[in-house]
Amino acid sequence: MTLHSPTTTQTSPIQEPRPDSALSDQPVKVVVDVMGGDDAPDVVLEGIRRLFASTDPLDAGIRLILVGAADAIEPLQEAYPERIDTVATTEVIAMNEHPAAAVKQKKDSSVVVGCRLVKEGRADAFFSAGSTGGVMTAATLIIGRVKGVKRPAIATVIPAPRGSVVLIDAGANTDVLPEYVLQFAAMGEVYARGVMGVRHPRVGLLNVGEEASKGSQLAQDVYALMADRIAGFAGNAEGTDLFRGSFDVIATDGFTGNIVLKAMEGLVAGLFGELKTIFYSSTKNKLAAAVLKSDLSALKDQLDIEAIGGAPLLGLAAPVVIGHGSSGAFAIESGIRATATAARQHIPELIADAVAARG
Amino acid sequence: MTLHSPTTTQTSPIQEPRPDSALSDQPVKVVVDVMGGDDAPDVVLEGIRRLFASTDPLDAGIRLILVGAADAIEPLQEAYPERIDTVATTEVIAMNEHPAAAVKQKKDSSVVVGCRLVKEGRADAFFSAGSTGGVMTAATLIIGRVKGVKRPAIATVIPAPRGSVVLIDAGANTDVLPEYVLQFAAMGEVYARGVMGVRHPRVGLLNVGEEASKGSQLAQDVYALMADRIAGFAGNAEGTDLFRGSFDVIATDGFTGNIVLKAMEGLVAGLFGELKTIFYSSTKNKLAAAVLKSDLSALKDQLDIEAIGGAPLLGLAAPVVIGHGSSGAFAIESGIRATATAARQHIPELIADAVAARG
Numbered sequence: 001m002t003l004h005s006p007t008t009t010q011t012s013p014i015q016e017p018r019p020d021s022a023l024s025d026q027p028v029k030v031v032v033d034v035m036g037g038d039d040a041p042d043v044v045l046e047g048i049r050r051l052f053a054s055t056d057p058l059d060a061g062i063r064l065i066l067v068g069a070a071d072a073i074e075p076l077q078e079a080y081p082e083r084i085d086t087v088a089t090t091e092v093i094a095m096n097e098h099p100a101a102a103v104k105q106k107k108d109s110s111v112v113v114g115c116r117l118v119k120e121g122r123a124d125a126f127f128s129a130g131s132t133g134g135v136m137t138a139a140t141l142i143i144g145r146v147k148g149v150k151r152p153a154i155a156t157v158i159p160a161p162r163g164s165v166v167l168i169d170a171g172a173n174t175d176v177l178p179e180y181v182l183q184f185a186a187m188g189e190v191y192a193r194g195v196m197g198v199r200h201p202r203v204g205l206l207n208v209g210e211e212a213s214k215g216s217q218l219a220q221d222v223y224a225l226m227a228d229r230i231a232g233f234a235g236n237a238e239g240t241d242l243f244r245g246s247f248d249v250i251a252t253d254g255f256t257g258n259i260v261l262k263a264m265e266g267l268v269a270g271l272f273g274e275l276k277t278i279f280y281s282s283t284k285n286k287l288a289a290a291v292l293k294s295d296l297s298a299l300k301d302q303l304d305i306e307a308i309g310g311a312p313l314l315g316l317a318a319p320v321v322i323g324h325g326s327s328g329a330f331a332i333e334s335g336i337r338a339t340a341t342a343a344r345q346h347i348p349e350l351i352a353d354a355v356a357a358r359g
Numbered sequence: 360m361t362l363h364s365p366t367t368t369q370t371s372p373i374q375e376p377r378p379d380s381a382l383s384d385q386p387v388k389v390v391v392d393v394m395g396g397d398d399a400p401d402v403v404l405e406g407i408r409r410l411f412a413s414t415d416p417l418d419a420g421i422r423l424i425l426v427g428a429a430d431a432i433e434p435l436q437e438a439y440p441e442r443i444d445t446v447a448t449t450e451v452i453a454m455n456e457h458p459a460a461a462v463k464q465k466k467d468s469s470v471v472v473g474c475r476l477v478k479e480g481r482a483d484a485f486f487s488a489g490s491t492g493g494v495m496t497a498a499t500l501i502i503g504r505v506k507g508v509k510r511p512a513i514a515t516v517i518p519a520p521r522g523s524v525v526l527i528d529a530g531a532n533t534d535v536l537p538e539y540v541l542q543f544a545a546m547g548e549v550y551a552r553g554v555m556g557v558r559h560p561r562v563g564l565l566n567v568g569e570e571a572s573k574g575s576q577l578a579q580d581v582y583a584l585m586a587d588r589i590a591g592f593a594g595n596a597e598g599t600d601l602f603r604g605s606f607d608v609i610a611t612d613g614f615t616g617n618i619v620l621k622a623m624e625g626l627v628a629g630l631f632g633e634l635k636t637i638f639y640s641s642t643k644n645k646l647a648a649a650v651l652k653s654d655l656s657a658l659k660d661q662l663d664i665e666a667i668g669g670a671p672l673l674g675l676a677a678p679v680v681i682g683h684g685s686s687g688a689f690a691i692e693s694g695i696r697a698t699a700t701a702a703r704q705h706i707p708e709l710i711a712d713a714v715a716a717r718g
């Protein structure tokens with residue numbers, strides 16, 4: 001491993017929380033795993049080029065450390081010497097490797113090296129569209145948790161026409177205790193406020209009915225905790241609420257969260273597939289569909305979970321965002337931007353604060 | 360309560376299983392709760408009229424006992440004296456009443472009386488679009504479980520373009536043990552074969568990944584049981600599989616099942632709502648949408664969970680089907696037909712057999 005040009009600006013792991021700060025344009029350094037994703041490294045490199053082509057002043061302050069194969073990262077570094085540092089790595093954690101074993105064995109993998117750069121304070125945050133299990137394991141072991149956080153959790157922003165919702169946990173923890181889910185809710189609330197810009201997030205508990213007495217014993221226990229300790233608690237959310245805009249944050253265990261998220265992804269993909277079949281089924285349909293095309297594409301883009309750019313892993317000492325394996329260049333661009341925003345908004349520090357306040 | 364003309368054909372609670380019988384046209388008597396559903400009794404009466412207008416020979420053998428307010432049921436009985444008996448009732452269990460208390464107190468409610476008619480052998484099966492909790496509680500207490508069944512479960516047929524899937528449990532049991540879910544799978548398999556006509560159902564376990572080692576401790580334990588004792592076990596199903604046609608039956612606990620079902624219902628409704636907005640947003644869109652209208656309506660109907668007509672409550676000594684509260688007349692018609700089919704196919708007897716075979 002060769003660190004080509006390490007940044008000298010160190011970031012202290014815990015800073016003063018700034019709950020009311022607007023989106024900041026302060027300089028930020030994000031490690032990007034160039035080897036992560038089904039179409040890596042090309043799509044990752046393209047996503048970075050897109051980000052650097054942006055004229056948004058917020059984007060201008062984003063600097064990157066690229067980790068990955070030397071021949072993939074060096075040309076881009078030469079093209080943007082002011083904004084890119086590189087650390088060449090020789091290994092990759094594949095999508096279907098056992099995460100714990102892979103992280104342990106592949107010390108020179110892009111994911112392990114990327115996390116280490118953050119841990120050492122050479123960068124502020126980490127983005128990868130690689131193996132979710134691999135990134136989670138490496139980030140938890142190397143970067144470590146925020147003090148007081150029992151279990152890091154995956155937050156996913158589900159886009160919906162009437163308002164997006166942060167679903168947490170979307171798959172990190174399949175077996176949970178009530179206090180874990182309470183923390184998921186608290187972390188989701190911080191994220192919705194800090195990154196999504198929702199001033200007073202309405203926080204719900206995913207359950208099978210509205211009343212406090214509904215649901216599993218776990219859900220009832222979590223309800224009692226959330227009612228007591230989450231300021232924005234707005235009661236139980238049902239499955240239908242995931243697409244209704246009635247909540248900003250919906251907390252659940254990672255088993256339910258992962259299944260419901262994949263069901264929704266599958267349904268959106270399946271429905272648009274069926275629409276496409278209808279549109280191509282006859283000449284008159286083709287002509288009619290052509291008229292509607294731009295509006296339908298806009299809707300599809302709006303609902304595209306991938307366009308959000310990635311799922312933040314909350315509860316770690318530095319922001320880590322995991323992109324979808326099938327990310328396109330736009331998803332990569334969005335994901336890096338979301339990672340930078342999480343760092344600028346001091347999400348880990350705000351989470352430390354939120355967790356401490358709730359015991 | 361007045362029993363106008365009780366049927367004299369008694370049904371023995373356990374009959375010989377007939378796993379390979381084709382859809383039978385044998386006479387069958389279904390109790391229909393005329394007071395159940397948001398638009399009851401009118402929509403229920405209309406659904407019955409639709410069913411009786413059918414020229415399908417299978418439908419000709421369906422006779423009904425209507426339970427509900429005298430003024431609602433008597434005119435229809437007079438119109439179809441050969442096919443309808445009536446039992447007037449004076450009470451109704453409302454959608455938001457506490458089920459156990461309501462069933463205990465309202466002895467002359469349509470749901471309680473309907474279940475009693477089945478228990479007494481005066482009818483073969485019960486259909487209601489009333490309170491799910493009320494019907495479940497009354498049916499379990501009055502009709503009773505199949506011997507060996509630990510927990511009755513709600514099966515829901517999720518329609519999808521590439522093949523429907525029976526999701527079980529869709530909400531009856533929020534806290535489960537591994538052996539309950541094993542039985543849900545076995546009951547779902549019987550239903551898919553007997554009522555859906557799938558000869559060799561592919562049975563999956565809803566989980567967060569494909570491998571046996573994935574998921575919660577509960578899911579891992581269920582996986583081991585299913586692999587051992589469900590002939591058609593096809594491994595773990597992920598959320599995306601609910602709409603992919605890759606499984607005929609997907610077993611899960613009632614907490615996860617209910618949430619994922621409502622999420623899918625909400626998403627379908629929300630997406631078609633968005634499409635409608637697009638179609639009405641301009642004159643040119645309106646014209647284009649008019650061309651596509653019939654194909655899109657067909658797709659919407661195909662995906663309409665309500666069109667399935669109701670969710671069977673499996674594991675009871677007689678078939679009980681719960682219609683969606685918002686059922687229209689077509690859903691009522693389909694629901695009564697599905698109830699009759701479950702009785703003709705001897706689903707409770709086949710479930711007794713399946714449960715006994717699995718210990």
